[in-house]
Amino acid sequence: MRTKKVLFIRQAIELSQKSLSNQGLGPFGAIIVRDNQIIGQGWNQVVACNDPTAHAEIIAIRDACLYLATFNLQGCTLYSSCEPCPMCLGAAYWARLDSIVYGATRQDAAEAGFDDEFFYQDICSPPAARTIHMQQDLRDEAKEVLRHWAQASDRTRY
Numbered sequence: 001m002r003t004k005k006v007l008f009i010r011q012a013i014e015l016s017q018k019s020l021s022n023q024g025l026g027p028f029g030a031i032i033v034r035d036n037q038i039i040g041q042g043w044n045q046v047v048a049c050n051d052p053t054a055h056a057e058i059i060a061i062r063d064a065c066l067y068l069a070t071f072n073l074q075g076c077t078l079y080s081s082c083e084p085c086p087m088c089l090g091a092a093y094w095a096r097l098d099s100i101v102y103g104a105t106r107q108d109a110a111e112a113g114f115d116d117e118f119f120y121q122d123i124c125s126p127p128a129a130r131t132i133h134m135q136q137d138l139r140d141e142a143k144e145v146l147r148h149w150a151q152a153s154d155r156t157r158y
């Protein structure tokens, strides 16, 4: 079983290496695996697409969801060339992925000039202490929409 895992993580790393040789692609790759089959893949396209959310893991999750025609990736594993950033980790939770296998760590990414480690630290601060300004207002009005959602009998849970 470990052999298969090594093969998959190596494939994610190979995608990150391919990205290196393409202008506008970041050095990150990811694949999604279900039942030992690759059902999604992605590589970082933030600069090429002017999209700060175009991380390898996000693109791989979208690719797998498109392939399976579902928003739920329960039973799947994400293999990423690097430890997912907070956004991609959040996406993995939302996708209900079973597990994540990664190569380089967030500290390795920081050494290469990426902010993953800083974001992890900042998110752990209380909202008012974060570097991104956050303000909460009109709670009752916003909460009313959620109350309607919670009462709707025809809602699709996700």
Ligand SMILES: [Zn+2]
Binding pocket: 055, 056, 057, 084, 085, 086, 087, 088, 089
């Ligand atoms: Zn990310």
